[in-house]
Amino acid sequence: MTAFVLALVVGALFALGTFLLLRRDLIRVVWGLAIVGQAANVYLLAMGGLTEGDFETVPILAGHGVDVPATADPLVQALVLTAIVISFGMTAFALVLSYRVYEEHDTLDVSELGDRE
Template sequence: MEIIMTGLASILFGAGIYNLLQKQLLRIVVGTVLVSHGAHLYFLTMAQLKRGAPPLVVDGVTEYADPLPQALVLTAIVIAFGVTSFLLVLAYRTYTLNKTDNMEELRGSDHE
């Protein structure tokens, strides 16, 4: 199962980096989202996908699931959502002011 999850995280990283290298601002935002989701999936995979009882002390249970990686990824998802919403607002504001989302045009030319 870990091999499938690592492969899926690798696909997300690859697609995210491809989108980060594009010229359109919206594709760059999508690239950051894909890279962050790939990192979340990779972190959960490296924490070992264990099956066990909930982490409550009960007689007769010997294996518990570790809640720490899940809590860390949940926090990272909330932070990534905040960053994504900020980037989308920033991209919208840039488009309304400059009437373009092309990074080459936003940089300006060296001849000016």
């Protein structure tokens, strides 16, 4: 059941991001790109998590008589955390560029931006 919910969330995020990417407003395109990036992060976290029958233990504590719970792969979590920080910076940069486009052209409509010389 949990895998179905995660698949539904990832699919909804990709669908919403794609919908926003196809809009004419430049701000919505930037938000669509950010949502697609977050959907990819959720997908990676879902695939790198625990599965049934997966009993990896923490290597430092294993064998010291401590009851250690199973853990997820920390590499995936570190990569996703790095991707979140980078995508935040890129989204901020894209929003600043969008503001600059608005100052220069007085519009954020992508179809009108292509017609100007």
